[in-house]
Amino acid sequence: MRLFLVSQLLLVFISVLALTRAQTAPPTTTDTATTETSTAQPTPTDTATTTQAIAIATTTAWTAPPIFYPFGSAAGDTEQFENGGDTYRDVAFSTPFMFFGRMYNNTYVNNNGLLTFNQPLPEAHPYPFPTHGSEDFIAPLWTELDDIGIGRYSYQQYTNGSVLTRASQEINQYFPHKGFSASWVFVATWDYVQTSDVNVLNLHSAPAITFQVVLISGGGYSFILMNYGDCAATYYPVEAGYDTISSTDYHVIHYAFDGSYIPNLKNTSNVNVPGRWAFLVNNGTETENVIGVQLKLSSFLDLTLNENIEDVLQKIKQELVNRGASSFFEMKLRNVETDKEKNVAGRETFELITLT
Structure with a gap:
């Protein structure tokens, strides 16, 4: 009878001990490797590559348009x-x-x-x-x-x-x-x-x-x-x-x-x-040529006044330069004629010559 009770107590003790060890056992080798893989830090090679990529992105040299001559x-x-x-x-x-x-x-x-x-x-x-x-x-x-x-x-x-x-x-x-x-x-x-x-x-x-x-x-x-x-x-x-x-x-x-x-x-x-x-x-050393051009313009300005004449001449010259003419020429007024019979509004016309 005593032997039977001792055997039962021994079996209970062994069962409790086995259960306790099972609950406190460390993770297996496979679980540890998986955990380390999922939380691994970048290798030195990865870090260097990342740093190099950032450096290239932030230090790319600015370049001027192709029409610019070298400078700086x-x-x-x-x-x-x-x-x-x-x-x-x-x-x-x-x-x-x-x-x-x-x-x-x-x-x-x-x-x-x-x-x-x-x-x-x-x-x-x-x-x-x-x-x-x-x-x-x-x-x-x-x-x-x-x-x-x-x-x-x-x-x-x-x-x-x-x-x-x-x-x-x-x-x-x-x-x-x-x-x-x-x-x-x-x-x-x-x-x-x-x-x-x-x-x-x-x-x-x-x-x-x-x-x-x-x-x-x-x-x-x-x-x-x-x-x-x-x-x-x-x-x-x-x-x-x-x-x-x-x-x-x-x-x-x-x-x-x-x-x-x-x-x-x-x-x-x-x-x-x-x-x-x-x-x-x-x-340069080119011989100056005089080219006569007769223009008939309508204007509300009084072209007998020098300041109005100069303003009109410069506007004509700038328009010619904008359209590809050389800027090195002069424009001089030859005479001004008022034609009120042909122009009811009394606008004035004039002739000019250009020196190129």
Whole structure:
């Protein structure tokens, strides 16, 4: 009887012990491997790959439009960083540049998108062309660039190499039958971004204003190219074009009291190349030809007044240049006749001749 009871107690003890071990047993090897696999951290190779991918995505270099000539430190330019300082650089030309009959040995590269020859004007607001003043202006985009953010303007001149070859080819494309060969090129570029962060400036990761002017000469001829990339809208007055002393020659690409239009500049052209404008600004050693053209125009203006006559002549000239004519010609009035019998409204007609 006692043996039977002892046996029963022993069986109960063994059963309880087995149950306790089953409840507290550690996970099997298979379960442990599965858990580790599902929570594994990236291997060193994965981490390096991820870091490299991020670096490539955030440091991709910004590139200028193809119409731009080389510029910046990579091209060997002299650079000026601009952060609201109203700066300028006085640059001596290695070769004199002829601009509508006046020879210049230097230019002032102003921070506000303007080239001047007699004095620097880095702080000036743009003047509407024609100014009828005492200064020659080359204004690819004259505006308050230093107030929109930070940026750089840079410049370089060339007397040999691929830049001269390119300039010769492009000028001969736009102005054929001259057999032009460039002997000197001056490139000035402005690149500003609406930011105060230099990294944002370098990456162009904010709205930017980027444009360029190229002075080209050779064989007595002088040309200018104006190249436009992205140009973010601005609230400041803007002027694009050129003007001369007493405004004997000028051209307005765009002028306005605000810069809401300038994003469109990269789509405009007078040589059928979006973003590029080209002008002949000195006609070399060619003999001047006088061509008589008789026009009959109707006008509500009193064309016996000199100021009205000059205004009409300049508008006609600008329209001709917009349609591809060389900018180097003059228009002079020969006589004015009022024809009230043929025109009941009393509009006036006049004749003019052009000098090319």
